[in-house]
Amino acid sequence: xxxxxxxxxxxxxxxxxxxxxxxxxxxxxxxxxxxxxxxxxxxxxxxxxxxxxxxxxxxxxxxxxxxxxxxxxxxxxxxxxxxxxxxxxxxxxxxxxxxxxxxxxxxxxxxxxxxxxxxxxxxxxxxxxxxxxxxxxxxxxxxxxxxxxxxxxxxxxxxxxxxxxxxxxxxxxxxxxxxxxxxxxxxxxxxxxxxxxxxxxxxxxxxxxxxxxxxxxxxxxxxxxxxxxxxxxxxxxxxxxxxxxxxxxxxxxxxxxxxxxxxxxxxxxxxxxxxxxxxxxxxxxxxxxxxxxxxxxxxxxxxxxxxxxxxxxxxxxxxxxxxxxxxxxxxxxxxxxxxxxxxxxxxxxxxxxxxxxxxxxxxxxxxxxxxxxxxxxxxxxxxxxxxxxxxxxxxxxxxxxxxxxxxxxxxxxxxxxxxxxxxxx
Numbered sequence: 001x002x003x004x005x006x007x008x009x010x011x012x013x014x015x016x017x018x019x020x021x022x023x024x025x026x027x028x029x030x031x032x033x034x035x036x037x038x039x040x041x042x043x044x045x046x047x048x049x050x051x052x053x054x055x056x057x058x059x060x061x062x063x064x065x066x067x068x069x070x071x072x073x074x075x076x077x078x079x080x081x082x083x084x085x086x087x088x089x090x091x092x093x094x095x096x097x098x099x100x101x102x103x104x105x106x107x108x109x110x111x112x113x114x115x116x117x118x119x120x121x122x123x124x125x126x127x128x129x130x131x132x133x134x135x136x137x138x139x140x141x142x143x144x145x146x147x148x149x150x151x152x153x154x155x156x157x158x159x160x161x162x163x164x165x166x167x168x169x170x171x172x173x174x175x176x177x178x179x180x181x182x183x184x185x186x187x188x189x190x191x192x193x194x195x196x197x198x199x200x201x202x203x204x205x206x207x208x209x210x211x212x213x214x215x216x217x218x219x220x221x222x223x224x225x226x227x228x229x230x231x232x233x234x235x236x237x238x239x240x241x242x243x244x245x246x247x248x249x250x251x252x253x254x255x256x257x258x259x260x261x262x263x264x265x266x267x268x269x270x271x272x273x274x275x276x277x278x279x280x281x282x283x284x285x286x287x288x289x290x291x292x293x294x295x296x297x298x299x300x301x302x303x304x305x306x307x308x309x310x311x312x313x314x315x316x317x318x319x320x321x322x323x324x325x326x327x328x329x330x331x332x333x334x335x336x337x338x339x340x341x342x343x344x345x346x347x348x349x350x351x352x353x354x355x356x357x358x359x360x361x362x363x364x365x366x367x368x369x370x371x372x373x374x375x376x377x378x379x380x381x382x383x384x385x386x387x388x389x390x391x392x393x394x395x396x397x398x399x400x401x402x403x404x405x406x407x408x409x410x411x412x413x414x415x416x417x418x419x420x421x422x423x424x425x
Contacts, residue, residue, distance in 0.1 A: 003418050004388040004402075006379035007411035008361060011284075012242070014408045015250040018235050019045035019399035020069075020228035024193040027167045028228060029053045030096035031194055032073040033062060034104050034174065035201050037223035040072045044228060045399035048392070052090045056083060056097060082109035084143045091396065095123055095164060098146060099171030102135055108146045125162045129169035132156045133176055153178030153217055161186050161297045166213070167194050173215045174203040180215040187211060188298040189258050193229045200224040232258035234398060235280070236305045237373050239263070242282035243271040244312050245381050249408065251280045261301040265293055265309070269316060290318030290355065295326050307333045307374040313353040314342045315381065323350040333371040336364040340378050340386070358383065366390035369397045376401070380410055 020043035029050070032039035044050060044066070054064045054071070060081050063074040080101055088094040088111040101108035112123075123144075127137045130146055132154040138145045153176050158165055166186040171194075173180035185191070187209055195208030201224050204216035235254045242249035243266055256263070256275045263273045263280075268291045274281040290313065295303040303326035310333060313320035324330050328349040337344055339362040344353040361384030366372030372394035379386035388394075391414070394401065405412050 001389060001418055002391055002414060002416045004376070004379075004391050004394075005413050005415055006376065006386045006388070008359070008379055008382040008384060008386060010245075010380070010409050010411050011247040012245055012249060012380070012405075012408040012410055013247040015252055016238050016404050016408060017252045018230045018238070018254055019043075021045070021190055021193065021231040022047055022049060022233070022397045023163070023188070023231075024190040024228050025050055026053060026091065027096050027190060027194045028197050028226065029057065029071065029073065030100040031171055031197055031201075033057060033060075033075040033078055033100050034171065034198070035075055035221045035223045037076060038072055038074040039197075039201065039223045040070060040225045041197070042070045042225070042227045043230075044069050044071050045231065047395065047397055047399050049091050049396050052087050053094070055087045056094060059083065059087070060101075078104070080105035080107060082143070083111060084109060085111040095126060096168055096171060098126065098130070098144060099168035102130060102146045102148065103151070103172045103175050106148045106151060109143055110146075111143050123164070125158050125160060125165035126168045129156050129158075129165055129182070130172055133169070133172055133180070135172075151176035151217075153180040153215070155181045156183065158182065158184040163188050163191065166191055170194065170198065170205065170213065170215065174198055174205070174218065174221065176217040178217055180217070182213040182215075183211065185211050185213045186297065189229055189232060189255070197224070197226045200226055229258075230254050233302060233304045233370075235259050236262040236302065237308050237377075237398070239266060239273070239280060239282060240305065240308045240312050241377050241380065243269070243285050243288075244315060244377055246282055247284045249282055251282070252278065254278060254280055256280060261299060262305060265291055265301060269312070288312065288316035288356070290316040290320040292321045292323075294323045297326070303327055303330065304370050306330060307370040308377055310334065310337065310344065310351055310353055311374050311377045311381070314344070314355045314357045314359060314378075316355045319352060319354045321350050321352050325349065330368075330370075332367040333374045336367075336371070336375055337378055339364055340382055342378075360384060361386040363387045363389070366393045369393045373398065376405075376412070379412075380405075
């Protein structure tokens with residue numbers, strides 16, 4: 001088993017550069033297969049989800065080259081073939097292959113997607129969109145079959161605001177006949193990023209980033225060059241880390257607008273946040289006030305930062321209540337943090353954390369990607385050596401996390417092939 005070992009207590013200082021957005025990358029790669037000539041995407045994060053998608057695209061005949069953070073996808077030889085399992089099971093974003101293959105070939109077979117276990121994340125809104133465009137969707141032997149004679153533009157109202165469904169419907173609709181309107185669309189920056197790539201490929205999309213997206217179908221899409229936006233969740237993670245154990249940290253390659261909800265909450269806690277054009281600087285913070293946080297869809301406080309924020313709350317004076325309205329089951333980190341002496345409990349959709357607490361090292365397990373980020377921050381502030389298991393979750397979404405933390409002065413190492421005792425429940 002591979003683990004991270006962290007000797008806590010080192011104050012961190014210096015500059016860290018944010019990588020390209022994971023949640024953009026996993027949608028941009030499937031979007032690229034809609035073109036009829038090569039697409040190059042720069043600023044790609046080095047994460048396992050990207051490697052998994054690369055394999056998926058190669059499985060169906062795509063030619064993929066990755067060098068120095070740039071991916072070039074030549075989709076000209078791609079054929080429509082079933083992707084029932086294997087790599088599809090490894091990440092949730094493989095569902096974007098449905099929209100892309102349906103848009104390109106009018107039919108697709110995709111295994112039910114995998115990813116982190118965050119409670120139910122149904123794809124019913126994706127299917128509703130595909131059906132509105134004229135596809136027949138069936139579930140056969142655990143795989144989703146999509147078939148259409150032709151795709152026609154339609155008016156689609158999403159019952160819940162879903163990033164995945166919004167992007168997937170966009171992918172299927174860009175080459176459908178006529179006009180598609182997606183109402184109650186998600187407004188996340190990653191959706192604008194995908195719409196920008198598709199527009200540069202020749203698609204006709206208006207309104208991305210608002211709750212109504214209008215798409216005029218075009219006959220074909222061509223290759224282009226695109227640079228991915230910075231990862232706002234990685235930005236937020238480093239902001240929280242800088243507040244928790246920083247002696248002055250500059251976070252570079254950021255879009256401050258994308259993390260305004262995080263900036264506001266940190267300031268409410270007593271953290272100074274100095275915002276530049278593409279940088280955020282957080283000086284040393286001596287004292288934190290407890291605050292209440294409620295996760296909401298963008299531009300609200302991101303559910304993906306609830307878990308790291310729980311760790312910062314252990315250092316605040318008083319009781320903080322963190323409510324997750326997006327994924328109420330997303331509190332698996334609380335049990336792990338309690339192993340490290342945190343005073344926290346889960347009540348319904350909320351975690352209640354009382355501080356300040358002196359965190360102590362322990363052997364803990366990352367149950368999902370952002371819980372893993374939370375445990376890294378906990379390990380950095382705890383006294384002693386923390387061992388984090390389940391690090392494959394962390395490497396799905398944080399590019400170069402060990403070298404980045406080492407440059408800030410963290411004592412963190414990856415130990416490969418360690419025989420570890422299982423954590424008792």
